[in-house]
Amino acid sequence: MQSHFTPKTACSSCRLRDICMPTGLSASEMVLIDQLISTRLKLKRGEVLYQTGRPFKSLYVVRTGWFKTTVSLSDGREQVSGFYMGGELLGLDGIAQDQHTCTARALEDSEVCVLHVQAINTLSRDVHALQSHVQKLMSREIVHDHNHLFLLGNMRAESRVASFLLNLLTRLHLRGQSAAELSLRMTREEIGSYLSLTLETVSRMVSKMARDGVIAVDQRQVRVLRPDLLHRLAEHDASDRCQQPILPSQLLVAH
Amino acid sequence: MQSHFTPKTACSSCRLRDICMPTGLSASEMVLIDQLISTRLKLKRGEVLYQTGRPFKSLYVVRTGWFKTTVSLSDGREQVSGFYMGGELLGLDGIAQDQHTCTARALEDSEVCVLHVQAINTLSRDVHALQSHVQKLMSREIVHDHNHLFLLGNMRAESRVASFLLNLLTRLHLRGQSAAELSLRMTREEIGSYLSLTLETVSRMVSKMARDGVIAVDQRQVRVLRPDLLHRLAEHDASDRCQQPILPSQLLVAH
DNA sequence: CGTCGCGTTGAACCTCATCAAGACAGGTGG
DNA sequence: CCACCTGTCTTGATGAGGTTCAACGCGACG
Numbered sequence: 137m138q139s140h141f142t143p144k145t146a147c148s149s150c151r152l153r154d155i156c157m158p159t160g161l162s163a164s165e166m167v168l169i170d171q172l173i174s175t176r177l178k179l180k181r182g183e184v185l186y187q188t189g190r191p192f193k194s195l196y197v198v199r200t201g202w203f204k205t206t207v208s209l210s211d212g213r214e215q216v217s218g219f220y221m222g223g224e225l226l227g228l229d230g231i232a233q234d235q236h237t238c239t240a241r242a243l244e245d246s247e248v249c250v251l252h253v254q255a256i257n258t259l260s261r262d263v264h265a266l267q268s269h270v271q272k273l274m275s276r277e278i279v280h281d282h283n284h285l286f287l288l289g290n291m292r293a294e295s296r297v298a299s300f301l302l303n304l305l306t307r308l309h310l311r312g313q314s315a316a317e318l319s320l321r322m323t324r325e326e327i328g329s330y331l332s333l334t335l336e337t338v339s340r341m342v343s344k345m346a347r348d349g350v351i352a353v354d355q356r357q358v359r360v361l362r363p364d365l366l367h368r369l370a371e372h373d374a375s376d377r378c379q380q381p382i383l384p385s386q387l388l389v390a391h
Numbered sequence: 392m393q394s395h396f397t398p399k400t401a402c403s404s405c406r407l408r409d410i411c412m413p414t415g416l417s418a419s420e421m422v423l424i425d426q427l428i429s430t431r432l433k434l435k436r437g438e439v440l441y442q443t444g445r446p447f448k449s450l451y452v453v454r455t456g457w458f459k460t461t462v463s464l465s466d467g468r469e470q471v472s473g474f475y476m477g478g479e480l481l482g483l484d485g486i487a488q489d490q491h492t493c494t495a496r497a498l499e500d501s502e503v504c505v506l507h508v509q510a511i512n513t514l515s516r517d518v519h520a521l522q523s524h525v526q527k528l529m530s531r532e533i534v535h536d537h538n539h540l541f542l543l544g545n546m547r548a549e550s551r552v553a554s555f556l557l558n559l560l561t562r563l564h565l566r567g568q569s570a571a572e573l574s575l576r577m578t579r580e581e582i583g584s585y586l587s588l589t590l591e592t593v594s595r596m597v598s599k600m601a602r603d604g605v606i607a608v609d610q611r612q613v614r615v616l617r618p619d620l621l622h623r624l625a626e627h628d629a630s631d632r633c634q635q636p637i638l639p640s641q642l643l644v645a646h
Numbered sequence: 647c648g649t650c651g652c653g654t655t656g657a658a659c660c661t662c663a664t665c666a667a668g669a670c671a672g673g674t675g676g
Numbered sequence: 677c678c679a680c681c682t683g684t685c686t687t688g689a690t691g692a693g694g695t696t697c698a699a700c701g702c703g704a705c706g
Contacts, residue, residue, distance in 0.1 A: 275486035285540060286470060323685085339687085
């Protein structure tokens, strides 16, 4: 990115291609795929990409920036149902009833590729890899939800926060970024909403992990000092009555 | 069912057709659909339909009986991730990684239709309604999971149990059964596992609702006396600090 | 008739939500 | 430049809801 002129990249030459498109396409298939993206959209921080109840027309792939999805509760409150970063697909929830069941909002200035559903379905009939790719993405969403169900049902506050951090780190790592450093794009309240904790509890758990030397925190900047311990925290679930306290010897961090 | 000889029913004449197949198919399309079901399977209570880690080859539609799906936790315990009754589709979790991520087990003697994935995908290219139908089913699974996430994240024990009962009743009602009476096919422990509560808490909440005259309980037989109150219970979420106590006048049930 | 699985009920404890107060950073206006 | 404000985050004290542990009831089954 030496230049600040951004050419309208085709899928075939997009740096996120391997993350959001099926792999192993033939050249002729790739030509077809390149016609899939009709538009791009830029959104400023806080702007809405799609909203609950609106007709479902397209899927979206995050090019740059971050999004959150929220479900609106009957009483007007909102709960965060997911965070999305570069290369990730937004909007699958809408397929069931041909309308969106959650609202997607940009956490910072962002850009997305727009994929019209009709184009995808038409194209799937010729490019079989695309058909099974979309299925896999949906199924992946289901698996993700199952993991989250497990988290909400069985994990203590500290484990939830640890899992959350590890999850973000893994996804960033897949995109070539550091597996040890991360800058949170969301508030403690949004994290809490996603994990079904209060913002106070999230804050306490982050502070505790910092006190224990597992991570170092400066505002929204998080650095992992002891990945091993972070993983151990994330594995502890609600049935672990006899959690081993972290020993002083494990706390000594070389610097 | 006057006769105890069960003919091998084709999809086109199956009583569950509207529940598990796309509607509005042409006659020629229906002929194709009828070739989809390759086999049927009978399972005795407790038998496994598919298991975590096994290669994913087919989807299954419940013909008779009940199933539960469980995800296995690292420490060997299991958590119930869903219950399935007649007409409902099992196995969608397997698409993402071409292997099953949960285990399906019969809660009672049951029968399923087997749909080979390859057949579905091949057929989808000709019967477009089938393609979008499978998508819708997957998306519906996602929406269901979102509801369950909301339940786990935001609802009190009593509301969870009330929602659970209402959910079963609704699904049974769709199948032409009573909306007021229901026989649970699963143990309190399985319900608790699904709702992320202990079996004791489930038992206490059921007892409480019976004491309050909302339902009548005899073992696993549940009768709804006050649907209105049951709905009200299911709507209460964790943020309802000032729950109105149920008034004595509301408890008087005509008999 | 004893055993086993399942369900109920009670008492003590623990985690996390709630309420409250204050710290800190970034932005705005005087 | 400082004063002020607002949104975000931190930390402490208290209490409620649900888990845990334990005892017991009940029906099915060999």
